[in-house]
Every structure is written in structure tokens, then in C-alpha cells.
Amino acid sequence: MNQMTRRGVVALSLVGLCGLAYLAWSANRGAAPAAAQVAAAPGPVVVEAASVAAFDFADETSAVGTLKAGESVVLRPEVSGRVVGIGFKDGAVVGKGDLLVAFDATIQDAEVAQARANVELARSTYRRNQELLEKKFISPQALDASGATLKVQEAALQLAVAKAEKMRIRAPFRGVVGLRSVSVGSYVKEGEELINLEEIGSLRVDFRLAEIYFGRLQKGQALEMTSDAQPGKRFAAIVEAIDPQIDPNGRSIAVRARFDNAAGELRPGMFVRVRLAFGERKGVLMVPEEAVIPGGQPAVFQVVDGKAVRTPVRLGMRRDARVEITEGLKLGDVVVSAGQLKLKPGAPVRVQQATQAKP
Structure with missing residues (x-):
């Protein structure tokens, strides 16, 4: 084979290879848009759905x-002292004003007796001065002074009685006493807990x-x-x-x-x-609780013409795994009850299982 023949064969081979490459490029170019079109059109999302149902039930x-307790108090002394008497049994019913705990009030009772004697003396002096004033033996100022002394002694008596009464703890109302923590002879400090009383x-x-x-x-x-x-x-x-x-x-x-x-x-x-x-309540619209999209403003995915539509709703009461819809849906509407996490607004859906809630 001469040199010219070899060159022709090579040229023809190159032309053939170029033709095959062009045909392959053209085929791939036509297939790419078709593949892209298939990828851009995914199938519908499979979900479960339920319809909005009306229920009648007791609103409770x-x-x-x-x-x-209707009335409850823990009794504590206002002053310190030694317990000399307990007037109740644990867990017993006591009446209003009953003596519960008595402290040693020897000094206080003596002060009351002294104050009473002073009042009697001041009262006698005042009465005698009234008689003397009628006979013009004393001045009106002397009568006023004896009257003021009487009032001072009466106030002193009230003070002594109040101090003596604080040595006796009485029931402020009728009720049941609890378990005491002190005994006769115990020294109790001011504010220490003695007994609880419950009505x-x-x-x-x-x-x-x-x-x-x-x-x-x-x-x-x-x-x-x-x-x-x-x-x-x-x-x-x-x-x-x-x-x-x-x-x-x-x-x-x-x-x-x-x-x-x-x-x-x-x-x-x-x-x-x-x-x-x-x-x-009658005709309460309810959907399964799982139909409500978690987080943010309450909403559900409603199935309309085979597509998912995000619908804001207002919720009411919950009962038996259902939730009331006060706004946003009407009777018979279909909502996605399972699979909504895979959905986006407008996505095509295919209902795999539909449930009809019954009252």
C-alpha cells in the first residue's frame, strides 16, 4: 500500500469517529431535558387524613x-412561761373560748388583784370628793384630780388583766385540736408552737x-x-x-x-x-390532635383537590385525643392527620388512609 492510500484510510477513520461522537452528543443532549423533567416532577406524598366531625357532649x-380546713391556726404563746395546765385531749373537739393551755400566772394574777384594789380605792376617793364638793369643803379641781386618778387606775387594771389573760391560751373557734408537743411543767418560749386547731x-x-x-x-x-x-x-x-x-x-x-x-x-x-x-354543647367541630402542626401559630394541612393547603385555625377544648376547632375549618373538611411533616404548601398528596371520626 502506498503512502497516499494510507493517508486516505486515516482520514476516513477520523471522519467516522467524529460522526460517531456527534451522534452520541446529540443523543445525550436530548435525553438530559427528559431526565430533568422526570426529576422535577416527583410523585405525590402519601399521607393519612381525617375529616372534621361534629360532636355533642357535656361541657365540663x-x-x-x-x-x-375551713379555719386553721397554730397556737403560739405571746409570752414565755411554764405550763401548769392542759385543758384538752389530743384529737378532741373543743369549743370556742375553751382553755387549752395555762401558764404559771401567779405574778400576773397578783398584779390584777393589786390593780383592782387601787381601782376600788380611787373610786371611793372620787365618791367622797363628790360629797365634799356638794358641801363646799373642796374645790372642783380636787374632784377632777380624783376622777383622773380613778381613770388611771382603771386603765392599769385593764392592762394587768390583759397580761394575765396572755398566760392562758384559749380556742379562737370551735374545732379539732391536733397532737400536743408540750406537757405540764414544760417551759415554753415566746412564739413556740403549742398545738394546731382545725375547723x-x-x-x-x-x-x-x-x-x-x-x-x-x-x-x-x-x-x-x-x-x-x-x-x-x-x-x-x-x-x-x-x-x-x-x-x-x-x-x-x-x-x-x-x-x-x-x-x-x-x-x-x-x-x-x-x-x-x-x-x-352540641355540634362542636373537632379533629384529631395529631392533625395540628406543632409549634408556632396553630394550623393544619387541609387536603383540597389533591394538594396540601396550610390552614391557620383557632383551637378550643381538648378531649379524648381530639381538639376543638373554633375557627378555620368547617364540617366535612379533610385534614392530614399523619405525614404532615413531609409536606409543603401546595404539595400533591395521596390519602392512604382516611378516617371518619364518630361521636
Whole structure:
């Protein structure tokens, strides 16, 4: 083969390779947009959904509370002294004014006797001076002086009686005394704890409710209580007071109710469950709690024409894993109940499982 023939073969080979490269480039160029189009159009997101349903139920709420005595006090002496008498038995019922603890009041009683004698003397002097003034034997100034002396001695008597009375601790109201920690002969310092006194004929129960119930609470409203100490029994109580200030930390209302405990079935300090009924509500729109998108402004993903639509809502009460929708949805609307974390507004969805909530 001569040199010219070899050059022709090489030239033809180069032309063929260039042609094959061009064909490959053209094929890849046409396939790339198609692949990009496929990647840009992903399939719908598979979700679970539920429809908005209407419920009829009793409008009520529950809370936990603590029982407190109708009146409660820890008795402490205002002065120091030695105990000479105890007028009660542990856990006994005492009446208002009953003597509970007596301290050695020998000095105080003597001061009272002295003050009484001084009053009698001053009173006799004043009466005698009145007679002498009528007979013109003394001046009016002398009568006034004896009258002032009488008042001073009467005030001294009141002071002595008050000091002597502080040596005797009496019950400020009718109630049940606790367990004493002192005995006859004990020396008790000022302010030391002697005994607690509880009025348990009526008990108070303190509890808290969410602020959304503020407008429906009112004084005199009836409620029901249960206690683990009395299983199967229900106790009626009446709302006695509502704290006018909302707790800024927990956004809750402090409520106090009064319970008639004449039978003595409950005791202060017990834990109770409180149920407060406001009436019956009909046609309350509710969705599963898991349908609400967590965080921020309450919202749900609503399924409209096969696409996810983020819908802001206003929530109400919660019950049985459902939440009330007061604004934003209507009866029969379909919302995503599972899989919403994978969704974006406008994303196509395919409902894998739809549930219809029933009252």
C-alpha cells in the first residue's frame, strides 16, 4: 500500500469517529431535558387524613385540688412561761373560748388583784370628793384630780388583766385540736408552737383551671369531688371565690370551693379530683390532635383537590385525643392527620388512609 492510500484510510477513520461522537452528543443532549423533567416532577406524598366531625357532649372540665380546713391556726404563746395546765385531749373537739393551755400566772394574777384594789380605792376617793364638793369643803379641781386618778387606775387594771389573760391560751373557734408537743411543767418560749386547731365541719378545696374557663366561672357554681380515701363516693361543693388575677406563668385561674364536711368523711390535706360542669354543647367541630402542626401559630394541612393547603385555625377544648376547632375549618373538611411533616404548601398528596371520626 502506498503512502497516499494510507493517508486516505486515516482520514476516513477520523471522519467516522467524529460522526460517531456527534451522534452520541446529540443523543445525550436530548435525553438530559427528559431526565430533568422526570426529576422535577416527583410523585405525590402519601399521607393519612381525617375529616372534621361534629360532636355533642357535656361541657365540663376537671382538675386536681387539695383540701384545707375551713379555719386553721397554730397556737403560739405571746409570752414565755411554764405550763401548769392542759385543758384538752389530743384529737378532741373543743369549743370556742375553751382553755387549752395555762401558764404559771401567779405574778400576773397578783398584779390584777393589786390593780383592782387601787381601782376600788380611787373610786371611793372620787365618791367622797363628790360629797365634799356638794358641801363646799373642796374645790372642783380636787374632784377632777380624783376622777383622773380613778381613770388611771382603771386603765392599769385593764392592762394587768390583759397580761394575765396572755398566760392562758384559749380556742379562737370551735374545732379539732391536733397532737400536743408540750406537757405540764414544760417551759415554753415566746412564739413556740403549742398545738394546731382545725375547723373541719366545712372544708375548702383549692384548684386551678385554664384561663379559657374564666368567662364561664362564677361564684356559687356547683362542682363534684372524688377522693381516693373514699372510693366510689362523690361529694358536692360550691365555688366560694375566684382569684381576680390570672397566673402569668401557667395562665391559670385559682379557684376556691367550700364543702360541707359535717360527717367528717374527709380531712384537710387530702388530694381530691374536681369536676366542674358548664352545661351541654352540641355540634362542636373537632379533629384529631395529631392533625395540628406543632409549634408556632396553630394550623393544619387541609387536603383540597389533591394538594396540601396550610390552614391557620383557632383551637378550643381538648378531649379524648381530639381538639376543638373554633375557627378555620368547617364540617366535612379533610385534614392530614399523619405525614404532615413531609409536606409543603401546595404539595400533591395521596390519602392512604382516611378516617371518619364518630361521636
